[in-house]
Amino acid sequence: MQLTQSNPKSKSKSKSKSKSKSKSKSKSKSKSKSKSKSKSNRKNVKALLTTATCALLGSVVPSPQALAAQPDEWQFDTAIMYYGESARVTAVEGIIAGQKLFAYDQLLNLKFTVDVLTGASPNGAVAQPNVQTFTRPSGRGQYQINANETPLDDTFKDTRVQFTGQWTQPIFENYVWSIGGNASKEYDYLSLSINSNLARDFNQKNTTVSAGLSFAFDQIEPEGGIPTPLSTMQVADVAPIRGYDDGYVHPDIQSRLGENDDKTTVDLLLGLTQVINRRMLVQLNYSYSAADGYMTDPFKVVSVVNDQGDTQRAIYENRPDSRTKHAIFAQTKYHFAQSILDSSYRFMTDDWQIDSHTFDFRYHVALNDGHFIEPHMRYYTQSAAEFYRPYVIENDVPTDLISADYRIGEMDAYTLGLKYGMPINNGDSLSFRLEYYQQSPKSSGTQAVGVLNDVELYEQVDAVIAQITYSF
């Protein structure tokens, strides 16, 4: 605020004089009033006050300054996450997400994610009592795996950049419409998607029904090209020292198909959210997903063994070129006095014959001064895809589909975690999450033969997830 110092003294003086004159007039008026203080006069107080209040509060409402100042602030969440599997993949992820609410309840969400993955990933082959040699997916060299160790390709290194945007707005009374898009790119992978969703509120906003559709396009362009499905991985007798630059082409590369391949996915989502009472909310979703195109993992192989379990060769895997999934998701949130219990169950089934069940529980407990803790427990179990085999026997090599990727085999997984959050000044908040994750692949009935009885075919994966989130 600025203060007029002594500059136009005479002016302001004359002004104040004339003012105080008029003031004394009104004073004398009010004096005469107060003399005849009667009940009828007192009754006016309420009415007079209403007029005065309108002048004070009424006129302030649509000042353009206030309108501009009010909804125009962004709310940001920034997070850094670490995911580390024991002796396998390590990922570090940075997220910045912004949310902005506009004047007419429109909401814009933007999110930018960067992941850096390094480490080793199973190539699908089984452990052997002897040293094994594999060709790198790029064809740029070979690597050896010690006896009795699950074969891991340790050149796994990638950076992924992802951008997501979503716009949500009311369109008619009780209808909310949303549209969004997603783009992510890593060295050998591109993913693009668009989605749209329409929700309708019923029953004084106690019931919401929604329908959504999304369309995604994914393209993979592995270094060295797409391996021919079911072809044998070529291993050079002598590990080549030279690289591409010298004109050397690894024998395995010569059998590759093309440079890239792609798939398209259509997802349909139907949702129902019901407020049961002041404390309880229930959500039910059904989703349908149809993918079409290249779904094989070009980096995965399957060991072909003899009847003694000794590896003869490794063949590149092959998955169907279509996949249809149905999923049902049910969630309830229950508000206790100082806590919220969020429980959900998801059932998914697909035409690869994978059925999965996920149970997830989060218990948000408000502590004093806005601090909270949130224990998290998740259990996941899935059956194997019909073409999953941990390995194949030489005389029994399928001519169509096969994969030894443990991620589509039978497995259980659970997560145990704890989140702790605290407010810092001015509504900003900080939270920490620490979780332990364990994946336990299991046999789906394949009887191990010969030496395979002595190696670990279904190696357990342990991982730690740590995340720090700062919201401002």
Add this chain to the structure above:
Amino acid sequence: MLRKVICSAREGGFLLSFHAMASPCEVLIDVYDQVLATLVGNKVAEEAWRIEDKYSRYQKTSVCGQLNLNAGQSSQIDQETFLLLQFAEQCYQISDGLFDITSGVLRKVWRFDCSGNIPSQVAINKVLPDVGWHKVSFDEQNFIMHKNMEIDFGGIGKEYAVDKALLIASELTKAPLLINFGGDLAVNGPRENNQAWHVGIEHPSLAEDKSMVVSITQGAIATSGDAERFLLKNGKRYSHILNVKTGWPVENPPKSVTVAAPKCIQAGLLSTLALLQGSSASEFLQGQEIKHWIIA
């Protein structure tokens, strides 16, 4: 006091609490969306802190502090300050001069520390010339008052902040919500299914065992009182509610007056005016035909 908004889950939605204007403040919002609840809480708190910073007489840098510091000279004022001064002017007129935001100077001689220090008439006469809204003059751009005078928005600031904060919150959401700044409160309407809000009024003017629960479906509630601040001499209780015309405390005001009105600032002014009527506070409020609660 640290300026932070604390969000906690409660039955039906969230509670956002913070500290402003020397009072515990809270927003109750009946919505399950924590992002929205937090946004509303932050905006309400920002408005409370903004008004506190702008109109606190304790802050030398505030508009109020500067106007007091520059008493005797003309000061420039902005639109909001003009509207508040104009409101104070109207309150002065409506109350026949009983409500006067220049009365704070009397605190120089009246110290309500529950002691028996009653000032002498000589001392009161000494400060009385520095009191009187009629000695103030202002227009939309400038404000001037006599040297040694002081203004204090304390009597309307908190209630004004409640009304302003509710306007801001209402632009962000239609979800049922209640804003409560230290016992002065307003709602944007009833809760779901037309249910009333039930609020415990915890006001400095109410003794702890006398805190009361009121129901409200619309409008606002404000409380004024003198339960904690008074002087006691020779068995006579001197209220801290002063009559600006005489410089002496109002005789036998109720301990506390709670009033319901469409806007918090109206409720606040009506409860203050009722106290200023002294022993006829109840009669005054009955004459206004408004819902009220009096603790004598």
